Amino acid sequence: MSPESTGNGAGFEAPHIGSQDMPRWDTGELIDAPKFTSRNWFALLGPGLIMGGSAIGGGEWLLGPKVTGVYGAGLLWLATLSILGQVLYNIEISRYTLYTGEPIFTGKFRLMPGPKFWVVAYLLFDFGSVFPYLAANAAVPMGTLIKGGVVPDPANVDSDWYLMKGLAYLVFIGALIPLLFGGKIYRSLKAVMTFKLVVVFGFLLFLAFGYSKAQTWTEIATGFVSFGNVPVLRGEDANGNGKLDEGEDWDDDKRLDFVEPSLGLVFDTDNDGKKDASDVNNDGEPDPMVNVKRDGKVLRWPDLDGDSLPDTVLPFDTTGDGQSDLDVPLDRDEDGKLDEFVDVDGDEYRDGRNVDSLWSMMFGGANISDIDFTMIGFIAGLAAIAGSGGLSNTPTSNYTRDQGWGMGHHVGAIPSAIGGHDIELSHSGTVFEVTEESLPRWKAWYKHVARDQLAVWLPSCFVGIALPAMLSIQFLSFAEADQGDKWTMSVMTAQGVENAVAESGEGLGKFCWFMTIFCGFLVLAPTMSSSADGIIRRWVDAFWTASAKLREMDPKHIKVVYLRVLIAYSIFGLIMLSLPPADLISYATMFFNIALGISCWHTVAINTTLLPKPLRPRLFIRVALIVAGGYFFMLGTLSVLQQTGLLVKITG
Template sequence: MQAFTPWEKSELPDPPVFRAREWTRLIGPGLLMAGSNIGGGEWLFGPLVTAQYGGRVLWIATIAILVQVCYNLVIQRYALYCGESVLVGFLRTPPGTRFWIAFYLVIDLGSYWPYLSANAAVPIAAVILKRLPTANDGDLVRTLSYGVFLTAFVPLIFGGKIYNSLERVMVTKLTLILTYLGAIAFFWVSWDSKWEILSGLFRFGALPETEFSWATLAAFAAIAGAGGLTNIAFSNLVRDKGWGMGAEVGAIPSAVGGKTIKLSHTGKVFDLTAENLSRWKGWMSLLLRDQMALWAPACVVGMALPAMISYEFIRGAKNIEGNAVAAMTARAIAD
C-alpha cells in the first residue's frame, strides 16, 4: 500500500462570528451545493412522480435529505480537521490507493457523462423551435449541448479562486429559480395543491393509493438532495471556502487570475488543546447551521415548488417520458 505524506501541524483558525454586517461570511458550501443540486431531478423526475402519485410520497425526499445531512456533516468534519478532501481520506485507508481509485472510477462512472448538458439543451432548443424538439432536431440539440457544456467551464477559468466564482453563479441561480417558481406557486397553484405537497413532506410511510413502481420510488429517493457521490464535493468546498484547517492548505485556483493561490498537497491538523477544541465547537456549529438552515431547506423547497406546479397542472398524467413532463407543465401554465 502506498504511504501518504503525514499530516503537517498548524493552529486551527477562529470560526467566524455572526454579525449583521458580515452575514455573507456565513454563506457556506450548503448554499453552493443547493444551487448545483437543483437540477434535472427536481425539474423532471420529481414533478413526474408527484403528477402521477400525488404529494403523499414526498416524505421519501424528506428522509433522503435528512440522511444526507448526517453524511455531509461527517465528510465535512474530515475537511474541517485536516483540510483534505474526504476522497483523499479514503485513499489513505487500506487496501490502498490503486484499489480505491479504481473503485470510485467505476461506481461514479455515470457522472462523467455530460448528460445534464443534453438536458439543459432541450429547453433552449424548445425556445428556438417554439416546440419540444424531436428526433429530427438531433443536430440542433447536440450543438446546443456542446455549447452548454463548454460554457460551464467559464467559472473555472476566471475569478481567482474557483470556489468564489461558483458561489456567485449558484447564488444567482438559486435566487432566479426559487423566485420564479415561488411566484408561480403563489399566484397560480391552489391552496389545496400546496397543502397536498407540503403535508406530503411529513406523511411518513404513506404510499400511492393506486398501482405504483418501487423502482420509481427508489429513484425518487436517489435524486432527492445531492444524489450519487456528489455529496463528497462538500468536503472539497469546506476546504476551498477556507473553513477550519482549509484556511491553512489553500484552495483550487482558476486558470486565469489564480496564480497567487496555492493548494497544499498535504493536509494540516491541529493539536487537541483546550483552545483548539473550543474553536472546533464553533466550526461544528457553523457546519450544522450551514446544513440545517441553508442546504436542507433549499433542497426541500427546490423539490416542493416544481412538485406543486406539476401537481396543479398535470395531475394524474400517465406514461410520461423524458422532458415531456416539463413541456406539459409549461403548456398548461401558458394555457
C-alpha cells in the same frame, strides 16, 4: 498554503495513521471561527449555497414532476429521507476536513488497504457521475424556445436531432467556462448558483403565492411526511359497491376507474436477452404471443384466445361480476402498433395508479401484491438525485477547504486556470493539537458548518422539490403527466402555467410561459457546472495527495493538473452526448444510491479512526449515518434490479 503550517508545530508531531502510502499530515494552529451576525451573514455562507444551488437540478426538475404528476405528493417522503441522510453526510464529511484541511476523498484513501484499492473501488462507484445528462436535458427547454413552443422530437425529426445535439454541446461547453476563470473556482460557482437561486426561486414563489391553491401545498407538506406510501395499481372502487364515492376519485375525472392492464413486454421466454411476452391479466405468467410484421419490423402481439392470430380486442369486466362485458381495442389509434396499456375508457391515461401505505398492507386489509414494481426503479431514481445524489455531495468537503474553514485555512485551494495565479494547494493536510484552547474553537467551526448545511442546503433541497412539485400538481393533469416523456416534463407544464396566469393578462401569461421554460434551462445548465467541477475536483484532490509523482509538483501547479483533467472530461462528455438523454440519466443514476450508501459507511470508519477521540462523532450520529447508508444502498439495489429487468423476475 499558510505560513502558519509547519512540520511539527510547537513540538506537536502529527500522527501518521492508516496507509503509510499517504503522506504524514503537517501541523498548525486552528484559527477562530467567524462570528455569525446579521451584518455578515451572506459573506459567511459557504458550501451550503453552492450545493443548495446544485441540489435544485436533475432529480427535482426532471424526475420529480413526473412522479408528483402521476402520484401526487404521496411519495415525497422518499425524498425527505434522502435529504436528511445527505445533510448528515455533508456535515460529517466536513468534520474530517475541519480537522485535516483535506477533502473526504483523501481521507478515504488513508484507510487500509490503501489508495490503490480505493482508487479502483471509487472509480467504479463514481462511474455514473461522469455522464453529462444535465447538459443533454437542458437542451430541451432551449430547443422549445427556439421552435416557438414546440417540443423538439429528435427521435423522429432529423432537423430536431441536429438542433438538440448542437444545443447539448453548447450547454456542456458553456457550463465549463466558469471553471476556467475567476481565481478560486469556488467563487465562480458561488456567483452562478446565487443567480440561479434568485431567479428560479423568485419566479416559482411568484406562481406559488399568486396562482396555486392552499390544498396543493397541504398535499405537498403531507407528502413529505407520509412515510411508508408506495405506488400501487388499484381500482378506485375501494368499498366494492360499484359506485364512485367521495374520496375515491383519484384522478378527478368524475368516473369510476379500473386498473387498466399494461401491454408492455415483461418476460423473456426464450432467454435471448430480449423481452417477448406480456402479462395482460397480471397472473405472473407470460401471455400466449404471436409475431406481427409492421413496416418491415416484427412486433410481439398477445394471442389470449389461442387462435394463432393477433387479438384485436381484450374482453374486460367492468362490473366486477366475473363476466366480460366490454371489448377494449388493443390498438385504439390504429397505428398498427400495440398500445402501451388497455385503455378501457379511452381517455389516453392509464387508470389504476394510486398510492397506499405499507403499514396498511402489513397490518390492514390491503394486498401487497398491488404494489406497482414497474415504477420502483423510477421513483428510486428521484430519491437518488433528490438533494445532490450519489457522490455529488463529496465536494462539500472540498468547498469547506476552499472556503478556508477550519484547518482548510492552512492548505489552500484549487485555482482556476485563468486568474488564479497566486493560489496554491498543499500536497498534504494540516492538523492541530487538541487542547483546552483548541477544542472550543473546533466546536465553533463544527457549529458553523452545521449551520451552513441546516440553514441553507437543507431548506434549499426541500423548496427545490416542493416548487417543481407544485407546478406538476397544480398545472398538469394526471393524463398529461402519465403520457409525458420524463425528459420533457420541464416544458410540458408551461402551457398549463400560461393558461392559469393569462386570466390576469395575456401578456403576463406569455411571460410566465417563457419563464417556466427558461427556469427549466436555469435549473439544469448551471448544475452541469457544479457537477463537472465536483467530479474533477474530488479526483484531482485525491490524486494530488495520494500520487507520489504528483506530490513532486510545485503546489502552485495544481491548476495545471485540474486543467488537464478538465480537458479530458470535456472530450469524454462531448462523446457521451451522442447518446440519447434517457440513456444518459439511466446510466448516471443506476449506481448513485449504492455509491452514496457505501460512502456513508466509509465516512463513519474515517471519522472514528483518523480523528482524535474528542473530535469523533457521537454514537447517535454514527448509528444515524450507518442507517442512512443502508437506506441509500437499498434504494440503489432496487434501482439496479429494476433497470436490469431482474425486479420483474423476482416479484413475478
